[in-house]
Amino acid sequence: MANSVKKATLKKDILEAAAELFKEKGYAATSVRELAQSVGLEASSLYNHIQSKEQMLQEICMGNANKFTDGIEHILKTYSNPIEQLEQIIKLHIDVAADSLSSVTVFNDEWKHLSPPYQETFLKMRKSYESKVLDIIKNGIESGVLRQVDPKITLYSFLTSLRWIHYWFKPGRISKERLYDNLRIIQLDGLKKE
Amino acid sequence: MANSVKKATLKKDILEAAAELFKEKGYAATSVRELAQSVGLEASSLYNHIQSKEQMLQEICMGNANKFTDGIEHILKTYSNPIEQLEQIIKLHIDVAADSLSSVTVFNDEWKHLSPPYQETFLKMRKSYESKVLDIIKNGIESGVLRQVDPKITLYSFLTSLRWIHYWFKPGRISKERLYDNLRIIQLDGLKKE
DNA sequence: TTTACATACGAACGTTTGTTCGTTTTTTTA
DNA sequence: TAAAAAAACGAACAAACGTTCGTATGTAAA
Numbered sequence: 001m002a003n004s005v006k007k008a009t010l011k012k013d014i015l016e017a018a019a020e021l022f023k024e025k026g027y028a029a030t031s032v033r034e035l036a037q038s039v040g041l042e043a044s045s046l047y048n049h050i051q052s053k054e055q056m057l058q059e060i061c062m063g064n065a066n067k068f069t070d071g072i073e074h075i076l077k078t079y080s081n082p083i084e085q086l087e088q089i090i091k092l093h094i095d096v097a098a099d100s101l102s103s104v105t106v107f108n109d110e111w112k113h114l115s116p117p118y119q120e121t122f123l124k125m126r127k128s129y130e131s132k133v134l135d136i137i138k139n140g141i142e143s144g145v146l147r148q149v150d151p152k153i154t155l156y157s158f159l160t161s162l163r164w165i166h167y168w169f170k171p172g173r174i175s176k177e178r179l180y181d182n183l184r185i186i187q188l189d190g191l192k193k194e
Numbered sequence: 195m196a197n198s199v200k201k202a203t204l205k206k207d208i209l210e211a212a213a214e215l216f217k218e219k220g221y222a223a224t225s226v227r228e229l230a231q232s233v234g235l236e237a238s239s240l241y242n243h244i245q246s247k248e249q250m251l252q253e254i255c256m257g258n259a260n261k262f263t264d265g266i267e268h269i270l271k272t273y274s275n276p277i278e279q280l281e282q283i284i285k286l287h288i289d290v291a292a293d294s295l296s297s298v299t300v301f302n303d304e305w306k307h308l309s310p311p312y313q314e315t316f317l318k319m320r321k322s323y324e325s326k327v328l329d330i331i332k333n334g335i336e337s338g339v340l341r342q343v344d345p346k347i348t349l350y351s352f353l354t355s356l357r358w359i360h361y362w363f364k365p366g367r368i369s370k371e372r373l374y375d376n377l378r379i380i381q382l383d384g385l386k387k388e
Numbered sequence: 389t390t391t392a393c394a395t396a397c398g399a400a401c402g403t404t405t406g407t408t409c410g411t412t413t414t415t416t417t418a
Numbered sequence: 419t420a421a422a423a424a425a426a427c428g429a430a431c432a433a434a435c436g437t438t439c440g441t442a443t444g445t446a447a448a
Contacts, residue, residue: 025306026306032435043436112220113223147379150376152362153372153380154376156358156362157355157381161351161352163354164350168350174344178344186343186347204425225405226405227405238408238426238428240426241406243425246406
């Protein structure tokens with residue numbers, strides 16, 4: 001029992017260190033030896049806890065993909081007003097980013113290095129997420145609560161500035177609430193018909 | 195004469211191919227042999243035209259950094275109204291992205307792989323660019339033409355959705371003008387006081 | 389205390405990396 | 419056409435890569 005806990009946390013530590021290094025130097029430029037050293041092990045010892053370098057990337061990417069997939073699903077079930085839904089999406093991105101800054105960065109920037117089967121799955125999940133947000137935007141335009149903008153351009157402009165939260169969000173300096181309030185104003189008061 | 199032209203275009207072709215590959219696979223995951231093959235040469239032959247792999251990255255990054263530095267300088271000299279200045283910044287980012295899609299991507303995503311002296315220079319230029327845009331935003335808030343938002347959050351939200359134009363801008367599908375019109379509405383009508 | 393098991397290790401593996409070298413081929417200049 | 423310069427090449431390099439293996443060490447179960 002105590003054993004399995006210890007083991008579980010070590011694996012978590014390794015994944016966290018991996019995310020941190022992948023974020024800092026990029027996946028391809030991070031060596032397994034380097035990663036091992038950062039958790040106080042030799043490279044060969046790592047393989048008692050992980051299966052491969054890429055498997056770590058997979059876990060990081062899929063873990064975050066699931067957070068967004070689950071998040072949007074919950075939003076769609078809980079809210080029906082497009083404005084509210086967009087507000088909740090802003091909150092979702094802030095929460096996920098704040099929850100695990102480095103792993104979100106990896107999720108965003110390093111998915112290219114997933115090998116074909118996993119990359120396909122990943123991109124399918126992302127596409128599905130984007131199309132759900134796109135539907136919200138289209139919905140908002142049709143129902144007249146959003147301005148008459150190009151839905152696709154709006155989608156990417158909207159998601160993009162949320163996807164980059166992890167780049168400048170330093171948890172100590174700005175509260176999640178302040179961040180949310182501002183992003184809501186910046187993003188939505190431009191979309192909302194007055 | 196004809197010689198120097200030919201030579202110059204080959205070097206340009208190589209840099210373009212490099213930008214394309216760096217964009218597609220990332221700098222670290224792109225091999226010199228692969229790059230050579232993509233321009234129909236052997237790896238060793240490449241070194242008659244380039245000095246090193248990293249030097250190509252430097253040229254790509256610095257080239258684009260200069261475009262933005264020059265662009266913002268010109269905007270500040272030509273326009274005085276913060277709204278107009280922000281509009282021109284949107285135009286600048288669209289123009290640079292449309293001008294060389296892949297090299298802008300590299301400029302955005304692969305600068306990490308610059309070695310210390312160049313990375314420092316690069317980051318200094320970026321910082322300087324950002325602080326100029328920040329001043330415009332602060333200016334706009336103080337003079338009352340922009341909403342009372344957090345300047346830093348606004349800065350990053352604004353620049354971020356512009357920095358990612360290259361991710362979804364496919365020159366054939368949407369015109370620069372349509373893109374500009376929409377981004378101006380999305381971004382500025384949320385900032386402009388009505 | 390002995391037996392089993394998970395973990396850590398150093399050494400080694402086959403590959404791939406960026407780059408250099410000496411030579412041959414192509415192009416330009418005189 | 420001969421001489422000079424530029425460009426392309428195959429072979430080779432030392433280093434670094436991800437991963438495997440046999441063995442030693444420490445820990446938990448009997």
